[in-house]
Amino acid sequence: MHRFLRGARRALLSAVVLTVLTACGGGGGSDSPANPSANNKPPQISILGSGDVRAMATGAAGLGATVGGIVRLDAGASSDPDSDALGFEWRLVARPSGSALVLGDTKGKVLQFSPDVLGDYSVELKVTDGRGGQVTQLVPVSVDNHAPVGNVVVQVTPVVEGQAYNIANATVGYVYQLDSGASTDADNDLASRKWEILSKPAGSAVTLASPTATAISLSPDVMGDYSLRLTVTDARGASSTSAILVQANNRRPVAAITNNATPEALPSAPSISVPQHTQLTLRGGDSQDADGDALTYLWTLVGKPAGSAAALSSTSAINPTVTVDAEGPYQFRLRVTDTAGAFSERTLTVNVGVEPPVALVDRARITLLAGQTAQSSASPSFDRDGDALSFSWSLDARPAGSAATIATPNQAALSFVPDVAGTYVATVTVSDGRFTASTGVEIRALASIATSVSLGFTPLDARYSSGLDKVVMTTAAPGLRIVDPATGTVESVVLPLAVKNFSLSPQGRLAAVLHEGLVTLVDVQNATVLRTSPTLGSQTEAMVDDASFVMLMGQTGGQWVTPAVTVMNGRTGQFVTQSQQVNGGTFYGTQYGIFSGKLNKAFVMAQGLSPADISFFTIDPATHQFSGSGDSPYHGTYAMQAPLFLTDAEDVLFTVFGTFFSTQDLTYRGKLVGLTREVRSLSNKASAEETLVVEGPGQYFPYSSQTLLPSYKRYTSSLMLPQADLSLPTIGGQQSYGLQVFHSSTGRHVLLVQTGSATRQDPAAQYHVFTR
Numbered sequence: 001m002h003r004f005l006r007g008a009r010r011a012l013l014s015a016v017v018l019t020v021l022t023a024c025g026g027g028g029g030s031d032s033p034a035n036p037s038a039n040n041k042p043p044q045i046s047i048l049g050s051g052d053v054r055a056m057a058t059g060a061a062g063l064g065a066t067v068g069g070i071v072r073l074d075a076g077a078s079s080d081p082d083s084d085a086l087g088f089e090w091r092l093v094a095r096p097s098g099s100a101l102v103l104g105d106t107k108g109k110v111l112q113f114s115p116d117v118l119g120d121y122s123v124e125l126k127v128t129d130g131r132g133g134q135v136t137q138l139v140p141v142s143v144d145n146h147a148p149v150g151n152v153v154v155q156v157t158p159v160v161e162g163q164a165y166n167i168a169n170a171t172v173g174y175v176y177q178l179d180s181g182a183s184t185d186a187d188n189d190l191a192s193r194k195w196e197i198l199s200k201p202a203g204s205a206v207t208l209a210s211p212t213a214t215a216i217s218l219s220p221d222v223m224g225d226y227s228l229r230l231t232v233t234d235a236r237g238a239s240s241t242s243a244i245l246v247q248a249n250n251r252r253p254v255a256a257i258t259n260n261a262t263p264e265a266l267p268s269a270p271s272i273s274v275p276q277h278t279q280l281t282l283r284g285g286d287s288q289d290a291d292g293d294a295l296t297y298l299w300t301l302v303g304k305p306a307g308s309a310a311a312l313s314s315t316s317a318i319n320p321t322v323t324v325d326a327e328g329p330y331q332f333r334l335r336v337t338d339t340a341g342a343f344s345e346r347t348l349t350v351n352v353g354v355e356p357p358v359a360l361v362d363r364a365r366i367t368l369l370a371g372q373t374a375q376s377s378a379s380p381s382f383d384r385d386g387d388a389l390s391f392s393w394s395l396d397a398r399p400a401g402s403a404a405t406i407a408t409p410n411q412a413a414l415s416f417v418p419d420v421a422g423t424y425v426a427t428v429t430v431s432d433g434r435f436t437a438s439t440g441v442e443i444r445a446l447a448s449i450a451t452s453v454s455l456g457f458t459p460l461d462a463r464y465s466s467g468l469d470k471v472v473m474t475t476a477a478p479g480l481r482i483v484d485p486a487t488g489t490v491e492s493v494v495l496p497l498a499v500k501n502f503s504l505s506p507q508g509r510l511a512a513v514l515h516e517g518l519v520t521l522v523d524v525q526n527a528t529v530l531r532t533s534p535t536l537g538s539q540t541e542a543m544v545d546d547a548s549f550v551m552l553m554g555q556t557g558g559q560w561v562t563p564a565v566t567v568m569n570g571r572t573g574q575f576v577t578q579s580q581q582v583n584g585g586t587f588y589g590t591q592y593g594i595f596s597g598k599l600n601k602a603f604v605m606a607q608g609l610s611p612a613d614i615s616f617f618t619i620d621p622a623t624h625q626f627s628g629s630g631d632s633p634y635h636g637t638y639a640m641q642a643p644l645f646l647t648d649a650e651d652v653l654f655t656v657f658g659t660f661f662s663t664q665d666l667t668y669r670g671k672l673v674g675l676t677r678e679v680r681s682l683s684n685k686a687s688a689e690e691t692l693v694v695e696g697p698g699q700y701f702p703y704s705s706q707t708l709l710p711s712y713k714r715y716t717s718s719l720m721l722p723q724a725d726l727s728l729p730t731i732g733g734q735q736s737y738g739l740q741v742f743h744s745s746t747g748r749h750v751l752l753v754q755t756g757s758a759t760r761q762d763p764a765a766q767y768h769v770f771t772r
Contacts, residue, residue, distance in 0.1 A: 042133040043086055045125060046077035049139070051112070052238060062140030065115055066238040071141060075125055076109040084129035093138070094122035115143040145236050146187050170248040171342045172220050178244060179215040180230050189235035198227040201248070220248035249340070276353050279323045282312075284334050293338035302347065303331040327353025356435030357383040359428060361414075363441065367690065367714060369726065369772070370421045370445040378428040378439075379412040387432035396440070397425035418445035421772075446749065448729040452770040453488045457481060459767055460499065462752050464683070464742035465508025465524055471742070471752065471769055472511060472524060474499045480511065482527055485750055485771045491527040495520055505546045506597025512544035512570060519550055521570035533573030537566070543595035543602055544570060549624045551602055554591030558608060561587050565602075565617050565626050577625045586615050586631060592642035596650045599663060603644055603653055611636030614644075614653070614666055632666035645682040647691070648743075652718075654682050656698065660720070672715060673722045681740035688747045691715040694738040697760060707758040708737035712751070731755050731768055744771065 052069025065071050073090075080086055090106040096119020103113055103123075115121060121141040128134040170176060180193055195211045201224025208216055220226060226246040233239040274280065284297050299315045305328025312332075314320045324330055330350045337343040360380040368374055378391050393409040399422025406416050406426065418424055424443040429436050459473035459481070471483045480493040480502075497515035504511050504524065511522040514535075519542050521530040530548075540554030550570040555561045564587035567576040586606050593604030600621045605614055617629040632640075639657040646653060646663070654660045656679050658672035672679070672693065680696035693713040697706035711725040728736045728751070736753035739760075744750050749772045754765040 040084075040129070040131045040133045041081040042135045043078060043080045043084075043127045043129050045075065045127050045135055045137045046079070047125065047137065047139060048074040048077060050074065053141075054237065062142060064145070065141050065143045066145045067115055067118060067143055068146070069114060069238065071113055071115065073111045073123065073125070073139060074109065075111075075127065078109075078127050080129045080133075082129065082131070084131060084133070087128045089126045089128075091124045091126070092121070093124045094120065096120060096143075115141065118143050118146075145234070145238055146185060170220050170226075170246045171340060172223055172248050174342075175217055175219045176246065177215055177217050178228070178230075180232065180242075181214050183230075183232045185232075185234045187234065187236075190232060191235045192233045194231045194233075196229045196231070198229055198243075200224070200226050218246060220246065223248050274324065274350060274352055276327055277323065277325060278352070279321055280350065281319055281321050282332055282334070282348065283319045284336065285318050287334070287336045287344075289336075289338045291338070293340065295336045295338055298335040298337070300333045300335075301330070302333050303329065305329065305352070324350065324352040355384045357381060357387070357389055357430045357432045357437050359430040359437040359439040361428065361439055361441055364439075365442045365444075365689070365716065367444045367446065367726075368418075368724065369448055370418050371448075372417070372445075374414070374416045374418065374424075374426075374441075374443045374445075376414045376426075376441045377412055378414070378430060381412075381428075381430045381437075383432045385432065387434075390431045390433075392429045392431070394427050394429070395424065396427045397423065399423065399445075414441065416443065418443060421445050421447035421450065446726070446772040448772065449731070450748065450771045451485055451488070452731060452768055453483055453485060453490070454731075455481070455483070455490070455767040455769065457767070458761065458765075459739075459752065461502070462740050463502070463504045463508075463511075464750065465504055466745060467507040467509050468525060469744050470508075470524070471750065472504060472508075473752075474502055474513070480513065480522060480524075480527075482524060483769050485744075485769050493522055493527050493529060495529070496532055501541055501592070503541075503543050503595065505544045505548075506595070507546050510544050510546070510548060510570075512542040512550045514539060514542035514552075516556075519552065519568070519570070521548060521550065531571055531573060533568060533570070535566070535568070536575075537561075539566075540590045541592050541604065543593065545595065545597060545600075545619070545621075545624075547624070549576065549619075551595065551619065553587060553593070553602075553604060554606075555589055558589035561589070561591075564629070567619065567624055567626060569624075576623075586613050587629075592644070594644045594646055594653075596646060596663060598650045601663065603663070605640070605642040605644065605655075607642065612640050614640055614655075614661065616666070632661065634666075634668065638668055643680075645679070645684075647684040648686040652684075654679065656680075658693075670720060672713075672720055674713065677709070681738075681742075683741050683743045685743040685747050688743070689717050691720060692741045692743070692749060694741045694751075696738070706760075708739070708754070708760060710735050710737055710758075712738050712741055728753055729770070729772075731770070732766075734766075736768065736770075739767075748772065 049063045051072040052066045053071055054064045075088055078086060088109055090103055090111045092103050095101050096117050099117045101116050123139045124136055126134060126136045193212060195208055195216050197208060200206055201222050204222045206221055210216060228244040230242045231239055287295055289295055297316055297318055299312050299320050301312055304310055305326040308326035310322055310325050312320045312322050331347055333345055333347045335343050335345045358381060361376050361378050362380055363376040366374045381389060383389055391412045393406045393414055395406055399420050402420045404419045414426055416426060422445055425440050427438055427440045429438045457475050460475060462471055462473040464471055473481045475481055478495045478498045482491040495513055497518060500514045500516060502511055502513040509525045511524050513520040513522060517535055518532055519535050520532040523530050535552050538556040539552040540556055543551045548570045550568045552566040569576060586609060588606040588609055590607040591604045593602055595602045601616055601618050603614055603616050613635055614632045618627045620627045638659050640655040640659055643656055644653055651663055652660050652669060653663050658675045658679050660669050662669055677695035678698035679693055681694040684691045695709055711727045713725055714723045715721060716723055728738055734755040736755050737758050738751060738753055740752040742750040752769055754767050757765045
C-alpha cells in the first residue's frame with residue numbers, strides 16, 4: 001500500500017465585518033494646513049473590514065483575524081460634505097515583534113494584507129480632500145488564531161480481480177482512499193471537515209458516502225477528471241481548503257493465457273496435462289488492455305515438483321517456453337502491466353506425468369424387485385495413458401437386515417442380487433496400477449408387495465390423490481370408493497346417478513363426478529358429497545380446480561359444442577362463464593382431457609375427428625373466467641388421442657399412443673419406446689426420475705392382444721430412456737395383471753391390478769391395490 005501527501009491550498013472565505021464610521025473622532029483626528037479654506041469641511045471616513053476577520057468578542061473597536069488569513073479594509077464608502085475628491089493613504093503604525101509584514105498598495109481605497117504572526121497590529125488611514133482638509137482613523141487588528149492546515153493522504157485499494165500500486169493518475173475500477181487525518185491547527189481546535197465533489201466526468205455516478213468523515217473512498221467509474229475540495233474549519237470559524245484532482249485516464253488490463261505443447265497441440269484451458277519431458281510454449285499474447293495501452297509481461301514459475309530443474313526461457317517474453325522434467329504439477333503466473341502501472345495476473349496449472357483413469361458405468365441407477373439380478377458394467381472406463389485397468393466392486397450401502405454380497409467383485413461387470421427391499425450403493429474402483437478412480441451405482445430394490453388391499457367391488461376407473469395418498473375409484477353402484485393403500489381403509493360415497501366421467505383437483509382433495517346432465521362435487525378428504533348441480537348440457541368431461549370451480553365441455557352425440565367450455569362454482573351451482581368464441585382448438589362432440597393446475601390450462605381431444613388434434617383452453621385463476629384457447633401445430637403429423645397424462649412437473653403431456661408434447665406450446669418432444677399396446681395408465685415422479693406405464697387393450701391397437709399384461713414398463717430421466725419391465729406379483733397364489741399405476745408422495749409404486757383372469761372386467765376377476 002503506497003501513500004502520498006498532497007499540499008494544501010488556502011482559499012478566501014468571505015466573512016464581512018463593518019468596522020467604524022468616523023468623522024474627526026472615535027480614534028481619528030483632524031489636521032488643518034497653513035492656509036486652509038475657511039469654508040471647507042473635513043472628509044468623513046467609513047471603513048468596511050472583510051476576509052478572514054471577525055468582530056472582537058469583547059465588543060472593543062477593531063477586528064479579530066487569523067495568522068495567514070486575508071484582512072481586507074475597504075474605505076470606498078468614505079465621503080466629503082463638500083463633495084470634494086478624496087485621497088487615501090494607508091500606514092502600518094504598529095506590528096508585533098517578529099512580524100515582517102509590509103503593506104502593499106497604500107494609496108488605494110482598499111488595503112489587503114495577511115498577518116504573519118500572532119499579536120496586535122494597527123493600521124492608520126488618512127483621507128484628504130482637494131482643499132487641504134484631512135482626517136485620520138486607526139484600525140486595530142488583533143491576530144489571535146491560526147487557521148487549520150488541510151492535508152490529504154491518498155491510499156489506493158485494489159479491486160479483487162487485480163492488484164495495483166499507487167499512481168499519480170487513477171485507474172477506472174480501483175478504490176482510492178482520501179484521508180484528511182494529517183490536517184492540523186496550531187491552536188488545536190480543529191472542529192470539522194467537509195468533502196465536496198466540484199466536478200466529475202459526464203456519465204459518472206460517483207458520490208461521497210460520508211462527506212464529513214476524516215477519510216473517504218472514491219472509485220472512478222468512467223474516465224475523466226474528478227475535482228474534489230476539502231474544507232477544514234476550527235472552533236472559531238477559521239477555515240482552510242485543499243483541492244484534489246483525480247485524473248482517471250486508464251483502465252485495468254485483462255490477462256489471458258493460451259498454451260500449447262510441442263510436438264502435441266494442447267487446448268486453451270485453466271488446467272492441462274502433458275507427458276513428462278514435454279516442451280511447453282506459454283502464450284500471453286491474448287492479454288488485452290481496454291485502452292489499447294502497450295503491455296509488458298512478467299512470467300513466474302510459482303511452483304514445480306520436487307527435483308525439477310525446469311526454468312522459463314524468458315520471464316518477459318510474450319510466449320516463453322519451458323521443458324517440464326518431472327512428474328507433478330507446475331504452476332505459472334503471468335502479470336501484464338500497462339503504461340500507467342495498472343496490472344492483472346492469471347495463473348495456469350500444468351499437470352505432468354501419468355493421469356488417473358476415468359471411472360464410468362453403463363447404468364448408474366437401477367430399479368428392480370428384491371430377488372432379481374441387478375446388472376451394470378464398468379467396462380466404459382478408460383485410461384488416457386493406455387494403461388491396463390483393474391476393477392474392484394464393493395457394497396457401500398444396503399438396507400438393515402441385508403446379507404447380500406457381490407459374488408465376483410474383481411470383474412468389470414456387476415451382477416448383484418438384493419435380498420431385501422431398500423436402497424443399495426455399489427462402488428467400483430478402477431486402477432491403472434498407480435492411480436485409482438471410483439464411481440457408484442444406486443440400486444433400488446422394490447418389495448414384490450409392501451402393502452396390499454383386496455377390494456370387494458369392481459372398480460370402473462381410478463385416479464390417485466397425491467395430497468391424501470389415496471386411490472379414488474368409481475363403481476357401478478353408483479358411487480366412489482376411496483382406498484388408503486397404507487392402512488387398507490376403504491370409504492364409500494353414494495352418488496345420485498351413474499358416472500360418465502370424473503376427475504380430481506390438482507391437490508386431490510376434491511372430485512368432480514359427471515353424470516348425464518348433472519355434476520357432483522365431492523369432498524374426498526371427508527368422503528362427503530358437497531353438491532350436485534345441473535350442467536344444462538350432455539357434457540362428456542368435467543375437470544375441477546382446487547378452488548371448487550368445475551370446467552365442463554364436450555357433448556354426447558358428436559355435435560359442435562356451444563358454448564365450448566362452461567365454468568361453474570361447484571359449491572353453489574352458479575355458472576361463472578361460458579366461452580362465447582373459441583380462437584383455435586377443436587371442441588367437437590365427445591371430449592376427454594386433463595387439467596394442469598400449475599398452468600391453469602386444460603388439454604382436451606375430440607373423439608372420432610380426423611385428423612386428431614390436441615386443443616387447450618386457459619382459465620384466469622383469480623376470476624375463473626375462460627381466458628383463451630388454441631391447439632397444437634400438428635394436424636395428422638403425429639399419432640395422438642385421449643386419454644391424456646401429465647408429468648409431475650406438468651411440463652410434458654402424453655397421449656394414449658405414447659407420443660409426448662410440451663405443455664407450453666404443444667410441440668412434439670418424442671415417443672415412448674417399446675410399446676406394443678395403448679397407454680392405459682401413466683405416472684411420472686420427478687424426484688425418482690422415472691415414468692411408469694401400464695399398457696392395455698383398447699380401440700387404437702386393433703391387432704394387439706386384448707388381454708391384460710403381468711408387467712408394467714419403466715422409463716428414466718426426462719429423456720424417457722426405457723428400462724427393464726417390472727413384473728407384477730402373484731396374490732393369493734394367482735398372477736396379477738395391471739390396470740392402473742400411480743406414484744405415492746414418497747415415490748412408492750401404487751398399482752391397481754386384477755387376479756383370476758387376464759381379461760378386463762371378467763366376472764371371475766378379483767381386484768387389489770398394492771404398493772411396492
